[in-house]
Structure formats: C-alpha cells, structure tokens
Amino acid sequence: MSGASRIAGKGRLTPAKTIRFSFDGKTYSALEGDTLASALLANGVHLVGRSYKYHRPRGFLTAGSEEPNALFDISRDSARRQPNVRGPVQEVFDGMKASSQNRWPSLSFDAGAVNDFLSPFFIAGFYYKTFMWPRVAWHKLYEPLIRWAAGLGEAPTEEDPDTYACRYIHCDVLVVGAGLAGLTAALSAAKAGKDVIVCDEKPEPGGALQYESGTTVDGKPGYDWALAAVEELKGMENVRFLPRTTAFGYYNHNFLALCERLTDHLPNAKANGPRERLWQVRTGEVILATGAIERPMVFPENDRPGIMLASAARTYLNHYGVVVGKRVGVYCAHDSAYEAAFDLKKAGVDVAVIVDSRAEAGAGLAEEAKALGIKVLANNTVVGTKGRLRVSSMKVKDKASGKTRSFDIDALITSAGWTPSVHLFSQSRGKLVFDADEQRFVPGTHAQASICVGACNGTDAIEALIGEAAAAGGGAADITAENARPWTGGMLGEDDSADSHARAFIDYQHDVCAKDIRQAVHEGMASIEHIKRFTTNGMASDQGKLSNMHGLAIAAEMLDRPIPQVGLTTFRQPFTPVTFGTLIGHSRGPLFDPARKTPINEWAEGEGAAFEDVGNWKRAWYFPRPGETKHDAVNRECRTVREAAGVFDASTLGKIEVVGPDAEAFMNLMYSNAWSTLKPGKCRYGLMLREDGYIYDDGVVGRLSEDRFHVTTTTGGAPRVLNLMEDYLQTEFPHLHVWLTSATEQWSVIAVQGPKAREIIEPFVEGVDISAEAFPHMSLAECTVCGVPARLFRVSFTGELGFEINVPADYGLSVWKAIFERAESFGACAYGTETMHVLRAEKGYIVVGQDTDGTVTPFDAGMGWAVSKKKTDFVGIRGLKRPDLVAGDRKQLVGLMVKNNPRLVLEEGAQIVADPNAAKPVPMLGHVTSAYWSEALQSGIAMAVVKNGHNLKGQTLYVPMPDRNIAVEVVDTVFYDKEGARIHG
The missing domain is CATH 3.10.20.440 (2Fe-2S iron-sulphur cluster binding domain, sarcosine oxidase, alpha subunit, N-terminal domain)
Structure with a gap:
C-alpha cells in the first residue's frame, strides 16, 4: 500500500x-x-x-x-x-x-475560533472573576451558557447495546508494563515459579522498544526480542499475558483494577462477545514498569498541527512506517530527539535543522548529525511558528547573539526530556522524591508491596534497568542488552520569547499557557494545587501527564523556590479514562439494582399484593380486595389481626448465626443488653449501639445453646450489622473464638399474630408444647412445622399473641400455604408491611431508621431498660457517658395525639413548636417520626422526637402547617393495650 x-x-x-x-x-x-x-x-x-x-x-x-x-x-x-x-x-x-x-x-472552519481572537480577555482566573457579577445572572445566563459550551464530545443518546465482563483474580506478581523492564521482571518471576500476570495498554509488547532503533537484547533487535519474550511467557502455565489492558487504579492492600479492551479493534463481523473486561486483581507483589512520558518543549505557538513529540515521530516511523513530514525540524533539550532525527534522515526525510537549547548535546551526537547532513544549532531556541492549519515554518533565535532566522518545515518534533510515569505508584500512596539533576520526580518510599523498575524508577542505563527488573522478579539477570548510547539532558524546555503576550502552551487541551502560570503566581497563588485550579492546568482528560512538570517548573521559577517546595499535584484514579460500561459490567437493567424476593413472594403476587421496596427487598405492602383503597385494605388487615389473626411474611429480617465458645462474651460486648442471664430456649430484645452511643440497630435474639445465638436485625440493617460485627471481631476482639454467618437467605419466616395464632399453628407443630404455660412469650424451640425442621419463636411485633416460624427457605412457600389455608378458616388474613407499621406504632415499638435518625440514644427512646447497668464494657458505653448525651434537654421519643380532631393524621417529618405565634424564626422542638390512622383507637396516632419530651407529657404543642396550626398533646408512646395483657394470651 x-x-x-x-x-x-x-x-x-x-x-x-x-x-x-x-x-x-x-x-x-x-x-x-x-x-x-x-x-x-x-x-x-x-x-x-x-x-x-x-x-x-x-x-x-x-x-x-x-x-x-x-x-x-x-x-x-x-x-x-x-x-x-x-x-x-x-x-x-x-x-x-x-x-x-x-x-x-x-x-477547518470552526466558528468557535473567534475565542482565539478574544483570548486576551480569557486570561487565567477568567471564570472566577467574570461569572460572579451581576449575581442574578448566574442561573439565567452564565450557567446555561457554560453548560452548553462545556465538554468536548457528545454523549450517546441511545442505549449501549454492548456487553461488558468482569473477573476477579489473584496472583503472586502483577507486572504493569510490557517493555524491556516489565518483560525482564516477568520472565524472572515466572522462572522463579511465581504466578504472574503481565498487562500492557498497547496491543503489542515492547514499550520503547517499538520505536528504538539502536537497542539489541540477547543479540536480537529489541522489538523482536520483546515478541519472543511474550511467546515464552505465554508458553508458561503460571503466566497470564493481557495486551490492550490498562492498569487504571491502584488501591489498598495491593488491589488493582485493569481495563481490557476486547473488541474495540475488531470489525463488526468479528466484534462478538464483551466489549471490555474489568479485571479486579489482588496480588502479593506489584512490579511497576510503566516507563516514562516525553515532555514537549515550551515555546511560542508550539501547538500547531504537525508539532509533536520526538518519540511519537519515531514510533510512527519505525513501527507503522509513517513519516510525519517531508521537511522536519527538531527542537530539543534532550539527546533522544537526535535519535529521532537520525531515524528520519535515514528513512529519506529532509531534516531541516536540530535546534538544541543546551550549550552542547551528548557526546558524539552533533558530529553524527553533521555526518548525516543535518544542521545543528546549539544554544538556540525556537521563538515562534507559522501555519494556519499545519505548521509551515519556525523562527529560531541564537541565545548569544540574539539573531533570528526562519526555517520552512511541515513538521516539528520536540523533546524536553522524560517524566517517569509515577501515577500508579502515587495512587498506591507511595511518596515521591525529586531528582534535581534530571528535574523529575521519582519513586521514593513505597506504601505497599510494590517495586518500580526501569524508566518509571528513573533508571536510564539499560544494564542497570535489566538488573533492577530481574531482581524485582526474584531472580538473576540472564538477559543482556546494548544501546547505541545513553540519553543525557532533560531540562524542561524554555519559553524565551521577549513578547510577554506570546502563547507558549503547556496544557494543550485546556489552552493553558506559560503566561497563565505566571499570572497565577502574580495574583498570589503559591501552591501548585491552587495554581492548577486557577489556571485549569492539568485538569484536561490527560490529567496533566504532559503539563504538570512544566507548570511546576514555571511556578518554581516565578516563586524563586525549588520545585519540591511548590508542591506536587495529586495523581488520582483512573490513569486513563474508563468507560461506564467497564465499571458497571453486568450491573445494568434489572441487574443494576437487583430485587431480592422471598420464597413467599410468588404467592403474594398471585394474591394481588401491592409491593414496596425495602432496601433491595420486594415486600408485600398490603393485600387489597376488589374495590378497596390502600387505606381500606390496611384498616381491614389491622382489624383482622386484632380480632382474629394475621399471617405475615417476615423472611426479609436479617439473620446472623453467632457461634463459638466465646459467643456469649461477644454478644455482651456488641449489644447494650446483658446476655449472661439468657438461658437456652429463650429470646431477648437486643439493642446495638454505635461507638458514640447512638442506636444503630435492634432485633430479637434467641439463644439456641450455650454457644449459639440466632440474631435478627432490621431488614435493611443485616449487611451493615454483620460488617460491624466482623470489624470488631477482627480488630477489637480478636481473642474471642467466635464465628459469624449470615443466614438471612437460609430461613423463611412466617409470622402468625393475633388472638387465634396458637390455634392456627398448633396442629402443625411437633416436638414442643406451645401452650401458654409451657411456651411463654420470648421462648424459642427447635422443632418441626409441617414436618419441616424449624425454629419456633414466640415473639410479637404487633402486641398480640404471636409466633414466628423459621423454616428452611426451600420449604417456605409450602409451609406458608399450609398455615394460611388453616388461618383463613379462623377468619385470619395475610397482612403487609403497612399494617405491620400501624400495629407496631400502636404498641410504641420503634423502627430503627424511622423513629431514630442516628442521633437518638436508648434513653432518648425511653429504652434505658435495654442498657445493662452491670456490664462494664460494650460498644457505645463510653459514648453514653458523654455529658451532651445525658443532658436533660435532648430530643426524646414521645407519642402525640391530635386535639380537637382525632381523625386527623399528622404528616411524617412535620416540625413541632411550642408557640406557632412566636417571633420568627420560631424555635423548633422536634419532628414527627411516625404517623398513622389507628383502626383500633379510631384516631390518628403519631410518634415524635421532641426536645425534653419525656417531661412534657400532658402538655400541648403545635404542628404548624401551611393552612393551620395543629394542636397536639404529648402522650406516652404506647397507645394500645398499655398493660400488655394481649401479648401473653
């Protein structure tokens, strides 16, 4: 071709x-x-x-x-x-x-280029100074305009039809980078018997070997050796090689995230399967061989098309066979640009001149250039370029004489040295140190089990690089290599234009110039983080890979400080942009927020239940009959439970097995209650606090044996409670011999509540006497129900006689059907979560997360009885002793009854005040946490947290609403069956 x-x-x-x-x-x-x-x-x-x-x-x-x-x-x-x-x-x-x-x-004709002519007005900090006045213009003018102008590309509007994959993997060594250093380290580690993963963002290995023409490894051209090394690695069973795979994030405990591009390079006919794959890697050791990034020179008008890095020109020539121009100029402060010039010249390209800002180049380079017929101008700088849509000429100035001359060119390649690619190292929380001789930051103190090798570690000599990489892999170097010459130089480049208005670009995408950095310093910015935000330098999609060091150097020069004292911007994940599809993987559509359903859900759907989302769970909300509204259905269900019985699917309750010889000691530490007095076969309400003393979760706990507890939690609290338990067990109580197991999905729970509950379940229960005398409230037994092994709890969240039947989940639906068929013959019904909430509120039972908001203590909730006075230690005990948590004027849980209009139901969240006519701002005493219509009381009821509420019972407060002020009486939180006789039926 x-x-x-x-x-x-x-x-x-x-x-x-x-x-x-x-x-x-x-x-x-x-x-x-x-x-x-x-x-x-x-x-x-x-x-x-x-x-x-x-x-x-x-x-x-x-x-x-x-x-x-x-x-x-x-x-x-x-x-x-x-x-x-x-x-x-x-x-x-x-x-x-x-x-x-x-x-x-x-x-070629962009109307937006008018901004280029207006650039004198768009100086550094323009946004901060312009869009503040007039203040009223922000939402009507500035924000819409900025949103319209923001962004580079246009986001797709159609649904993404591609699929994305995800894999988790462990290895002994992860090598990031498949250049000479990375492949050497991988071979060394693999031959030492380690399980190795090698990834590289490019489709082919070699790194710098892809464009270097003077390097030989083991007697072969460098790139040929790289291909052979990869084939050798692929032939080993303990090695996985991942091309087109970018390590974009380095997290704690040697956890790295990789993005593998699977089909982006394939035509439609072959692009089957996932488009990209997310690899989540946990590794024993990380070897970072990420190389270095060449820095462009800073000079006026250095951004025209046709101006590129010298390494890019070599890559396009030596790997792709493409020359970047017919007459090429070179501007540099580093020897590597000479190598590019030589390669281009030998390929038949006219190299107009090498302009070197240094006094002299590395040994022998100038002589070799002259031998090839290339003019070398040392101690010279490029002070400008011309060309509308592509560079056409450059202007060169002699530093000594000040004389200038021009050269016609159609491409200009530059090199100001190399910046080690330390991004992943910094993400790992490693500390960088500054190499003053080479004007670059290199890895210093490692925070995790990682090693940096090669150019990313500042190692330039090829012999040292090979030895360093082989040692990192755990073996000795058995690879030899030769390079045409070592590179030297590498200052940052210079903006020597006498014109202070000339634009020497350092952040090409955001159009940040050297003068913008100087302007930021002139206006008082001294930290590089402040300079970055003031100028937007390093905030483009390349995240400052090319511009950060230039910005640092210019700021340091202006501040007359060493570069390290100016600071260093933060290298954050991801290393390069990652698609949302890769991060989401299969978590899209129905899998984005998966619905959890109980085994009884199918039956509830068949009965026409309305559902509500509780966390990820789908829970039956109420069971409407033909012609019933939600309120009609809930009122009927409430009456039925109080008068006969109701059957409720409580399978979503969190369930945790706490097992081991120290289970009792662990429970005593995790809960505010005392557990030493709880005998096997009995239950107790358990209250869990945070370290600061506030209520965290609650639930009924049953003791099955001396060393086994069946712990229930709130539906939404199961994962966080288990996580908290594991955290304390591993960090605070590691001496305890306890094992924790999530059993939420293992058990289906069927709650039968109401005066006829015992009669309904009695025929199905075998192995235990469930009479009132033999099986009193808060009892627990292992038995069989409907011939199925079960754990039977006598507990109630309604205030009625109640039983909770735990059966293996596989039998949940069949046991439910059998029990419900008999329950119907007693006039019972199925009821949902809304009815459950009404019934519990009538009895003053709290719901953690609704009646508590993270700032409620047990004493605030009137539950001081759940805090042991004998225990000397448990989670939250020190928090409860803080003066502000025992103050008398705290917000406390109380009941509210509407005065004058008992049929009125308050709005949850409504504020409460002592005097609605007080001067504004009216002091707020608290808010309504729960409010329902009580069918049993034929009245609205509510619970609320009110300042000093326990001492305000019997007093009148007000709930201000837009159309009226509602008078309420502060009452006890128990509205129904205050004596508690019904629960012991």
Whole structure:
C-alpha cells in the first residue's frame, strides 16, 4: 500500500492487509494494525481537532495514551458510538467511522475560533472573576451558557447495546508494563515459579522498544526480542499475558483494577462477545514498569498541527512506517530527539535543522548529525511558528547573539526530556522524591508491596534497568542488552520569547499557557494545587501527564523556590479514562439494582399484593380486595389481626448465626443488653449501639445453646450489622473464638399474630408444647412445622399473641400455604408491611431508621431498660457517658395525639413548636417520626422526637402547617393495650 506519508518497506505492518475507514465523512485506507493516528498521518492528515477554550487547530502530539489533542468520536453504528477516544490508542478496524469534535460547522472552519481572537480577555482566573457579577445572572445566563459550551464530545443518546465482563483474580506478581523492564521482571518471576500476570495498554509488547532503533537484547533487535519474550511467557502455565489492558487504579492492600479492551479493534463481523473486561486483581507483589512520558518543549505557538513529540515521530516511523513530514525540524533539550532525527534522515526525510537549547548535546551526537547532513544549532531556541492549519515554518533565535532566522518545515518534533510515569505508584500512596539533576520526580518510599523498575524508577542505563527488573522478579539477570548510547539532558524546555503576550502552551487541551502560570503566581497563588485550579492546568482528560512538570517548573521559577517546595499535584484514579460500561459490567437493567424476593413472594403476587421496596427487598405492602383503597385494605388487615389473626411474611429480617465458645462474651460486648442471664430456649430484645452511643440497630435474639445465638436485625440493617460485627471481631476482639454467618437467605419466616395464632399453628407443630404455660412469650424451640425442621419463636411485633416460624427457605412457600389455608378458616388474613407499621406504632415499638435518625440514644427512646447497668464494657458505653448525651434537654421519643380532631393524621417529618405565634424564626422542638390512622383507637396516632419530651407529657404543642396550626398533646408512646395483657394470651 502506498499512502501520502507511508514509506514502502518501513515499519512492521503487513502491506497486504488493507482496511477502509472514514474520518469526518471522507474515506481513507489503512493497514491492519494501524492506530487511527498512524492511519491519518499515513494519509497526510494532521488537523484532527480543536482545543477546548480557544478552538485552536490541533494535531497529533503523541503516540500514546497521554495524547491531549487528538480525541475522536468513534462509531460502528448509531448505537455503538463513543466520544473522546484517543487517536493514538484506537486501532483502526474495517468500516470504522471517526469524527472530529468541538468544532462547528467544520473542522477547518470552526466558528468557535473567534475565542482565539478574544483570548486576551480569557486570561487565567477568567471564570472566577467574570461569572460572579451581576449575581442574578448566574442561573439565567452564565450557567446555561457554560453548560452548553462545556465538554468536548457528545454523549450517546441511545442505549449501549454492548456487553461488558468482569473477573476477579489473584496472583503472586502483577507486572504493569510490557517493555524491556516489565518483560525482564516477568520472565524472572515466572522462572522463579511465581504466578504472574503481565498487562500492557498497547496491543503489542515492547514499550520503547517499538520505536528504538539502536537497542539489541540477547543479540536480537529489541522489538523482536520483546515478541519472543511474550511467546515464552505465554508458553508458561503460571503466566497470564493481557495486551490492550490498562492498569487504571491502584488501591489498598495491593488491589488493582485493569481495563481490557476486547473488541474495540475488531470489525463488526468479528466484534462478538464483551466489549471490555474489568479485571479486579489482588496480588502479593506489584512490579511497576510503566516507563516514562516525553515532555514537549515550551515555546511560542508550539501547538500547531504537525508539532509533536520526538518519540511519537519515531514510533510512527519505525513501527507503522509513517513519516510525519517531508521537511522536519527538531527542537530539543534532550539527546533522544537526535535519535529521532537520525531515524528520519535515514528513512529519506529532509531534516531541516536540530535546534538544541543546551550549550552542547551528548557526546558524539552533533558530529553524527553533521555526518548525516543535518544542521545543528546549539544554544538556540525556537521563538515562534507559522501555519494556519499545519505548521509551515519556525523562527529560531541564537541565545548569544540574539539573531533570528526562519526555517520552512511541515513538521516539528520536540523533546524536553522524560517524566517517569509515577501515577500508579502515587495512587498506591507511595511518596515521591525529586531528582534535581534530571528535574523529575521519582519513586521514593513505597506504601505497599510494590517495586518500580526501569524508566518509571528513573533508571536510564539499560544494564542497570535489566538488573533492577530481574531482581524485582526474584531472580538473576540472564538477559543482556546494548544501546547505541545513553540519553543525557532533560531540562524542561524554555519559553524565551521577549513578547510577554506570546502563547507558549503547556496544557494543550485546556489552552493553558506559560503566561497563565505566571499570572497565577502574580495574583498570589503559591501552591501548585491552587495554581492548577486557577489556571485549569492539568485538569484536561490527560490529567496533566504532559503539563504538570512544566507548570511546576514555571511556578518554581516565578516563586524563586525549588520545585519540591511548590508542591506536587495529586495523581488520582483512573490513569486513563474508563468507560461506564467497564465499571458497571453486568450491573445494568434489572441487574443494576437487583430485587431480592422471598420464597413467599410468588404467592403474594398471585394474591394481588401491592409491593414496596425495602432496601433491595420486594415486600408485600398490603393485600387489597376488589374495590378497596390502600387505606381500606390496611384498616381491614389491622382489624383482622386484632380480632382474629394475621399471617405475615417476615423472611426479609436479617439473620446472623453467632457461634463459638466465646459467643456469649461477644454478644455482651456488641449489644447494650446483658446476655449472661439468657438461658437456652429463650429470646431477648437486643439493642446495638454505635461507638458514640447512638442506636444503630435492634432485633430479637434467641439463644439456641450455650454457644449459639440466632440474631435478627432490621431488614435493611443485616449487611451493615454483620460488617460491624466482623470489624470488631477482627480488630477489637480478636481473642474471642467466635464465628459469624449470615443466614438471612437460609430461613423463611412466617409470622402468625393475633388472638387465634396458637390455634392456627398448633396442629402443625411437633416436638414442643406451645401452650401458654409451657411456651411463654420470648421462648424459642427447635422443632418441626409441617414436618419441616424449624425454629419456633414466640415473639410479637404487633402486641398480640404471636409466633414466628423459621423454616428452611426451600420449604417456605409450602409451609406458608399450609398455615394460611388453616388461618383463613379462623377468619385470619395475610397482612403487609403497612399494617405491620400501624400495629407496631400502636404498641410504641420503634423502627430503627424511622423513629431514630442516628442521633437518638436508648434513653432518648425511653429504652434505658435495654442498657445493662452491670456490664462494664460494650460498644457505645463510653459514648453514653458523654455529658451532651445525658443532658436533660435532648430530643426524646414521645407519642402525640391530635386535639380537637382525632381523625386527623399528622404528616411524617412535620416540625413541632411550642408557640406557632412566636417571633420568627420560631424555635423548633422536634419532628414527627411516625404517623398513622389507628383502626383500633379510631384516631390518628403519631410518634415524635421532641426536645425534653419525656417531661412534657400532658402538655400541648403545635404542628404548624401551611393552612393551620395543629394542636397536639404529648402522650406516652404506647397507645394500645398499655398493660400488655394481649401479648401473653
């Protein structure tokens, strides 16, 4: 294949494998293996986008994932479309449609470029200074305008048809990066018998070996050795190699997240299966071989299309066979740019000049350049470029004489040195140290079991790199390599323009210039974090990979401080952008928020029950009969339970088995109650507090034996209660021999409540006498119900005679049907959660999370009886002793009855005041937590938390509403059967 900039026989792609793609509606040819960047450059396309703020023309700057300019909208069809895809990362596939972004009406003629002419007004801090006045204009003018202008690409509007996968995996060693250092470390670790995973964000291994022309490893060209090394690794059973896989997050305890691109490079006909896979890796050791990122030079007008990094030019030439221009200029402060110039010259490209800002280059480089016919201008700087949509010339100034000259070029490659890629190391909470000689930060103190090797560790000499990597893998170096010469230099580049208004760009996407950093310092910014936010430097999609060090250096120069004293911006996850699909995986549609259903749910659906969501659970809310409203159904269910019986599905209650010789001691520490006096076969209400003394959860606890407790929790509290128990067991009470098991899903719970409850279940129960005398309230027995092994509790959340039958979940539906069939013959009904709430409120039973809000103590709730006075230690005991938690004027739980209009039901959440006519602001005493219509009392009832409420019983308070002030009387929280006789029936 021949292209506008493709050199026949150069590169590593197969000329016979051609594919077609389009860019902005125009069709082009490419080679299989091309990235979108190399394919467009091969076709002579340099203009590919517009910058965010000024809409300046932008071209390819890099050949890697740090690319800030070349972001595309990639689509297969109308539904399969993704914005902001980096051109040097996206592999071309047959039929791909690519579009440029952030331009209108076209890429070459963008109306937004008017911002470039208005750039003197868009100085650093412009947003903070402009959009404050007039204040009333924010919501009507500024915010809509900013929202309209924000963003680069357009988000898809159709549902994503692709699927995404997720895997969890463990290994001994995870190697991030498959360059020379990473492959050396992986081979060393694998040969030492370790279980190894190697990942690299590129489709092929080699890292810098892909473009270096002077490196040989074990006598082979570097890239050939890399391919052979990967084949050797793939042949080992203890190695997994993951190409196209980015390690984007390094978290605690050596947990890393990887994103593997599975089908983004395939044509539609072959793009079957998941698009991307999230790997969640827990590893014993991490070897970071993430390399280094080349820094661009800072000089006026350094952002034109055709200006790119020297390493990018070498990559496009040596790997893809593409030259970036016919007449190329070089501007550098580092030796590596010379290597790029030599490669281009040997490929037949006219290298106009090498401009070196240093006094002299590394040993022998200038002489080699001259031998190749390349002019070298040392101690010179580039002070400007020309070209509307592509660079056409550069202006060079001699530092000594001040004389300038111009060179006609169609591409300019630059190098200001290399910045170690320390992002993952920093994410791991490792501490960086500053290498003053090379003007870069390198890894210092490690916080986790990790090792940095190669260029990301600041190791430049190839022999030292191999030894370092082999040692990291746990073996000795059996690899030899040679490099044409060591690189030297690497200052940050210079902005030597005498024109203070000239724009030397450091953050290409956000159009942040060197003068913006200087302006920030001039206005008082001294910390790099403040400078970053004032200028938006490093806040683009590349997250400052190319701009941070320049911003630091310029700020340090302005402040006259060493770079480390200016600070360092935070490297956060993800390393590069990750799609929502990868993070979500299968958790979409019905699986986004999975519904949990009890075994009895199917029966309730058949009976026409209305359901409510309680956490992830679907719970029967009420069972309406034909013609009944919700209130009609709830009132009927309440009457039926009080007069006959009701059957309730309580399977969603959290259930935890606490087992072990120290189970009693553990329960005494976790709950405020005392458990030493609870005998096997008995139950007790348990109250769990937080460390600060506030109520956390509650539930009935049954003691099955000396070393086994059956603990119930609130429906929504089961996971957090188990988590809290495990946390304390592992960190505070590790000496206790206790095992915790979640049993929520194991047991179906059928609650039979009401005066006829005993008669209903008695025929089904075998193995225990459930008479009132033999099986009193708060008893527990293991028996059989309907021939099924069961745990039978005599407990009540309604104030009526009640039993809770726990049977294995597989038998829950059949046992329910048998019990309900008999219950109907006694005039009983099924009831739902709304009825359950009314019945419990009539008895003053609290619901944690409704009647408590995280600031209620047991004493506030009138439950001081649930706090042991004999125990010297339990979770929350110290919190309860704080002066503010025993103060008399705290908000306390009380009952409320509406005066003058008993049929009125208060609104939950309504505020309570002593005098609604008091001067504003009216002091608020508390709020209503629960409010219901009580069919038994033929009155509205409510519970509330009220300041000093326990001492206000009998007094009148007010609930102010928009149309009236409702007078209420403060009463006890128990509204029905105050003596409690019915529960002992």
